[in-house]
Amino acid sequence: MGVTISQDNNISRALINGDVDHHTAYELRETIDNYIKLYTPEVLKLDFSEVQFMDSSGIGLIMGRFKLIKSLGGDLKVINVPKNLDRMIRLSGLSQLGIFESEDKASCKN
Amino acid sequence: MQELINEMNLNFLSKSSNESFARSAISAFVLQLDPTIDELADIKTAVSEAVTNCIVHGYKTNLGKIYISSKIYSNGKITIQIKDKGCGIENIEQAMEPLFTTGGSERSGLGFAVMQSFMDNIKVTSKINKGTTVTLQKFIIRRNLKNDKK
Ligand SMILES: Nc1ncnc2c1ncn2[C@@H]1O[C@H](COP(=O)(O)OP(=O)(O)O)[C@@H](O)[C@H]1O
Numbered sequence: 001m002g003v004t005i006s007q008d009n010n011i012s013r014a015l016i017n018g019d020v021d022h023h024t025a026y027e028l029r030e031t032i033d034n035y036i037k038l039y040t041p042e043v044l045k046l047d048f049s050e051v052q053f054m055d056s057s058g059i060g061l062i063m064g065r066f067k068l069i070k071s072l073g074g075d076l077k078v079i080n081v082p083k084n085l086d087r088m089i090r091l092s093g094l095s096q097l098g099i100f101e102s103e104d105k106a107s108c109k110n
Numbered sequence: 111m112q113e114l115i116n117e118m119n120l121n122f123l124s125k126s127s128n129e130s131f132a133r134s135a136i137s138a139f140v141l142q143l144d145p146t147i148d149e150l151a152d153i154k155t156a157v158s159e160a161v162t163n164c165i166v167h168g169y170k171t172n173l174g175k176i177y178i179s180s181k182i183y184s185n186g187k188i189t190i191q192i193k194d195k196g197c198g199i200e201n202i203e204q205a206m207e208p209l210f211t212t213g214g215s216e217r218s219g220l221g222f223a224v225m226q227s228f229m230d231n232i233k234v235t236s237k238i239n240k241g242t243t244v245t246l247q248k249f250i251i252r253r254n255l256k257n258d259k260k
Pocket residue numbers: 056159163164166167168169194196197198199205206210211212213217218219220221222223242
């Protein structure tokens with residue numbers, strides 16, 4: 001459980017692991033926001049490939065990071081959202097922000 | 111015909127670490143109805159929303175007890191009641207509107223919308239300074255029913 005952040009050129013990737021709820025979102029937010037403020041990445045990709053469960057706290061997590069990074073002139077992408085989270089995403093209307101990408105393959109496991 | 115098959119009651123402290131506990135507990139209870147993975151995920155998500163609301167909103171400034179009571183019926187109906195004795199909701203209709211939140215920038219205001227969309231029925235009752243009760247209902251398709259009859 002947690003998040004692993006890696007950087008490749010100007011693209012940072014935060015691989016989120018485990019359930020995303022109100023409890024876990026707190027620590028995820030702290031870690032990701034500290035990183036954003038420290039490195040102001042041009043692009044940050046939130047990788048959801050290792051997320052098995054997410055409730056609406058995850059929507060708040062994405063929205064909050066989107067606003068923060070935008071305010072610093074960067075861009076947020078959300079990648080590899082598992083199929084079972086589709087309904088939550090659709091309900092949130094977040095798709096309108098054009099932040100979802102699916103082509104990435106998780107490659108930072110070793 | 112709906113006949114009560116089983117019932118469970120649970121109470122725990124409004125600590126955020128209990129959000130995952132509540133999801134696990136309701137999953138384990140509902141499993142005896144042999145739900146699909148999607149049905150189970152729907153129920154876990156809805157319960158997570160309701161329990162989180164007790165913690166974040168109901169007991170915003172203090173710790174208190176959260177009560178979950180669940181019943182399953184022979185026709186595949188499951189009811190889950192999630193109750194707190196917290197601050198209560200002033201205007202339930204407004205609270206249930208998608209995107210409405212009093213929780214600040216990290217809350218999406220989508221909890222009730224998720225409960226509504228992932229379950230077949232939701233009922234909310236609340237009294238200021240007395241608490242809030244959310245009752246969720248879902249019908250699990252009983253795939254083994256045909257076999258039962260034979
Ligand atoms: N158990 C509760 N006790 C008090 N207020 C609640 C409770 N549940 C929900 N509310 C109120 O309803 C609003 C909407 O809830 P919800 O749709 O889950 O969105 P969110 O939790 O993101 O604010 C909350 O912001 C809060 O004002």
